[in-house]
Amino acid sequence: MGSGRIHRRTAVAGALAAGLALPVRAQQGPVKIGMSMPLTGGLAAGGKSALVGIEVWRDDVNEKGGLLGRKVELIVYDDKSSAAETPAIYSKLLDVDKVDLLFAPYATVPTAPIMPMVKQRDLLLMGNFSFQVNRTVKHDKWFNNAPWGPADSWARGFIDLGMKAGAKTIALIGADQEFAQNLMKIAKDVATEKGVKVVYEQSYPPATAEFSAMVRAIRAARADMVFVCSYPPDSVGLLRAINEIGIGDSVRLFGGGMVGLQFSSVMESMGSLLNGVVNYNSWLPEKSMEFAGTKDFFVKYQKRAGEAKVDPLGYYLAPFGYAMGQMVEQAANATKSLDHKKLADFLRSNEMMTIVGPIVFGPDGERKESATLMAQFRGVVDKNIEQFRNPGKQIILFPEKWKTGELVQPFEKARK
Amino acid sequence: MFSWELLGDAIVLGVLVGCFYAAVSIGLSISFGLLDVPNVAHPALLVLASYGAWLLGDFDIDPIVAGLLLMPPFFVLGVVLYRTYHETFEKRGSDAGVRGLAFFFGIAFIIEVGIIMAFGVDQRTVQAIYIGKSVEVLDIRIPMRMVVAFAMALLLTLALTLYLSRTFLGRAIRAVAQDEAALRLMGADPIAIKQWAFGIATAVVALAGALLIIVQPVEPTLDRAYIGRTFCVVVMAGLGSMSGTLLAGIILGVAETIVLTLFGASWAPAISFTLLLIVLGVRPQGLFGR
Numbered sequence: 101m102g103s104g105r106i107h108r109r110t111a112v113a114g115a116l117a118a119g120l121a122l123p124v125r126a127q128q129g130p131v132k133i134g135m136s137m138p139l140t141g142g143l144a145a146g147g148k149s150a151l152v153g154i155e156v157w158r159d160d161v162n163e164k165g166g167l168l169g170r171k172v173e174l175i176v177y178d179d180k181s182s183a184a185e186t187p188a189i190y191s192k193l194l195d196v197d198k199v200d201l202l203f204a205p206y207a208t209v210p211t212a213p214i215m216p217m218v219k220q221r222d223l224l225l226m227g228n229f230s231f232q233v234n235r236t237v238k239h240d241k242w243f244n245n246a247p248w249g250p251a252d253s254w255a256r257g258f259i260d261l262g263m264k265a266g267a268k269t270i271a272l273i274g275a276d277q278e279f280a281q282n283l284m285k286i287a288k289d290v291a292t293e294k295g296v297k298v299v300y301e302q303s304y305p306p307a308t309a310e311f312s313a314m315v316r317a318i319r320a321a322r323a324d325m326v327f328v329c330s331y332p333p334d335s336v337g338l339l340r341a342i343n344e345i346g347i348g349d350s351v352r353l354f355g356g357g358m359v360g361l362q363f364s365s366v367m368e369s370m371g372s373l374l375n376g377v378v379n380y381n382s383w384l385p386e387k388s389m390e391f392a393g394t395k396d397f398f399v400k401y402q403k404r405a406g407e408a409k410v411d412p413l414g415y416y417l418a419p420f421g422y423a424m425g426q427m428v429e430q431a432a433n434a435t436k437s438l439d440h441k442k443l444a445d446f447l448r449s450n451e452m453m454t455i456v457g458p459i460v461f462g463p464d465g466e467r468k469e470s471a472t473l474m475a476q477f478r479g480v481v482d483k484n485i486e487q488f489r490n491p492g493k494q495i496i497l498f499p500e501k502w503k504t505g506e507l508v509q510p511f512e513k514a515r516k
Numbered sequence: 517m518f519s520w521e522l523l524g525d526a527i528v529l530g531v532l533v534g535c536f537y538a539a540v541s542i543g544l545s546i547s548f549g550l551l552d553v554p555n556v557a558h559p560a561l562l563v564l565a566s567y568g569a570w571l572l573g574d575f576d577i578d579p580i581v582a583g584l585l586l587m588p589p590f591f592v593l594g595v596v597l598y599r600t601y602h603e604t605f606e607k608r609g610s611d612a613g614v615r616g617l618a619f620f621f622g623i624a625f626i627i628e629v630g631i632i633m634a635f636g637v638d639q640r641t642v643q644a645i646y647i648g649k650s651v652e653v654l655d656i657r658i659p660m661r662m663v664v665a666f667a668m669a670l671l672l673t674l675a676l677t678l679y680l681s682r683t684f685l686g687r688a689i690r691a692v693a694q695d696e697a698a699l700r701l702m703g704a705d706p707i708a709i710k711q712w713a714f715g716i717a718t719a720v721v722a723l724a725g726a727l728l729i730i731v732q733p734v735e736p737t738l739d740r741a742y743i744g745r746t747f748c749v750v751v752m753a754g755l756g757s758m759s760g761t762l763l764a765g766i767i768l769g770v771a772e773t774i775v776l777t778l779f780g781a782s783w784a785p786a787i788s789f790t791l792l793l794i795v796l797g798v799r800p801q802g803l804f805g806r
Binding site: 145313317345370373 | 519522533536733
């Protein structure tokens with residue numbers, strides 16, 4: 101016994117010296133997966149929903165006997181939606197909790213500050229719906245579960261749809277915040293590249309309360325399409341103002357990058373005001389989006405969502421949390437290892453089958469090909485969350501492979 | 517892009533937005549303007565009232581009616597808040613203002629976190645027959661919800677002006693603002709009067725909170741967006757002037773909307789503080805202060 105202990109200590113010390121601590125820990129106890137998650141603060145609605153998706157995966161994988169025969173344990177800390185919290189949390193996860201694998205928190209802001217650390221320690225990090233956080237860091241063990249793909253995919257999908265509908269001019273409006281401004285700049289570049297004339301460009305401060313004046317100015321510009329990069333309160337304010345003031349008959353396509361219209365509470369409260377809007381999304385309950393395990397997942401998620409008081413539909417984030425687990429599971433089973441380099445090599449060079457469809461990564465750890473949906477709200481009625489559980493309320497227009505219908509235009513007609 | 521049509525639209529909409537700003541500021545005009553209480557929790561109370569209107573909306577109660585129903589409990593809340601502030605800070609000495617500021621900041625944070633814990637971080641909206649519709653006046657489509665805010669602001673200003681000038685208690689409130697010691701010499705209890713006035717100021721916030729959720733969706737941290745605007749309106753008006761608050765709100769609303777429409781939305785938030793600096797530089801007592 102005694103000599104056995106000495107032998108093990110020696111092995112651990114040797115492994116540490118060789119910088120191979122994680123594979124040695126992987127020989128003992130449960131597989132610990134560490135993450136922070138915005139459970140309070142501005143990003144909490146999304147963070148909680150994403151976490152439920154990951155928890156469903158944990159329970160499913162444990163039911164099947166665990167990861168490489170070991171139970172999966174999640175270690176989760178609340179980062180309060182703050183970028184200032186995450187570096188310390190991830191240091192604790194690595195140095196105190198000694199986790200085997202890392203998942204990133206939901207969203208760009210809390211993820212960005214931990215990128216230098218994971219690169220420095222050469223660790224695998226599964227990204228969770230952040231946008232272009234690896235662009236400057238260039239870490240080779242970063243893999244984002246989000247469907248975005250190349251940075252210009254949102255704008256390109258929207259503008260392509262507009263051009264097919266005969267649009268030649270565009271109005272750009274967006275919140276005066278980094279994410280929205282980046283998206284707006286990309287949209288302007290894509291529009292210029294495609295010869296679409298920008299006839300109106302406006303940023304507004306995040307605290308803007310009343311959008312009627314801006315809607316009047318957009319109407320006066322008589323644009324053929326309006327690309328909007330807004331956050332949840334602004335998205336609601338803009339749609340209300342459009343309903344009251346009218347956007348004009350020239351507009352064929354309206355929407356693009358409106359954050360908030362993916363969340364159940366906003367969808368329910370906006371009701372029929374959503375009709376006609378063409379907006380980005382990640383997953384929708386359309387026939388073309390059903391993959392192996394998708395239905396089972398939503399049965400389990402929606403049961404838990406009620407208990408956890410999170411987004412009751414959970415289409416936007418939760419299945420991607422589950423998919424993040426599925427990808428790690430496939431990589432671990434294929435390589436028979438939790439070694440970060442081996443897992444990263446597998447993730448980089450193989451197609452992963454998940455409940456949100458097949459995933460192939462590009463060299464930057466983002467999707468090789470964008471799977472971001474552009475969908476048009478149709479036939480939505482007021483005060484009815486149940487309607488969104490059925491196909492037909494958000495018709496997928498882009499990408500072509502998952503298309504479920506044609507664009508109805510102009511926008512004012514599609515709103516009726 | 518300039519056009520006379522857009523300018524006309526901006527002025528009309530600015531008046532409506534300005535009246536809404538006045539409605540959400542008028543409670544502060546009493547608590548800060550007349551009573552000299554640094555009530556930085558005013559916008560948080562406003563958001564709290566909005567959540568109250570949202571909750572009552574589940575029982576199919578119109579937001580305006582909900583605001584009226586919330587006035588009595590908010591009156592009591594105001595009385596309790598002022599009594600606590602007075603006992604713990606105001607009566608203890610000359611630095612009450614600074615310490616009171618910390619007290620009301622604390623109250624604002626408690627309200628904000630309390631709302632998050634109780635209702636989550638999602639934004640909330642209400643339904644009413646006048647939300648999402650518009651009326652056409654002189655070829656300008658005007659949102660009905662802004663017309664409601666405009667009418668309520670006028671009514672609130674009129675009611676408070678009459679109350680403060682025609683009733684015994686109203687005149688007592690004005691007296692306590694002018695000379696507390698003289699009022700005490702005449703045998704009146706200034707603390708009881710201030711307590712009553714703070715209760716009225718908070719009750720008015722209940723109705724203003726209902727207007728807030730009519731005009732825009734609310735979420736727990738929305739108070740931060742209103743702290744600058746409300747204090748700007750009250751100080752620009754001249755502390756304690758009800759009609760001044762209405763006019764200052766309209767000036768701010770029109771200036772903001774014109775800048776937003778014709779020069780760029782990013783400049784709009786700077787307008788309130790630019791106007792405030794100009795007014796304080798030219799007329800330190802405010803536009804309508806004595």
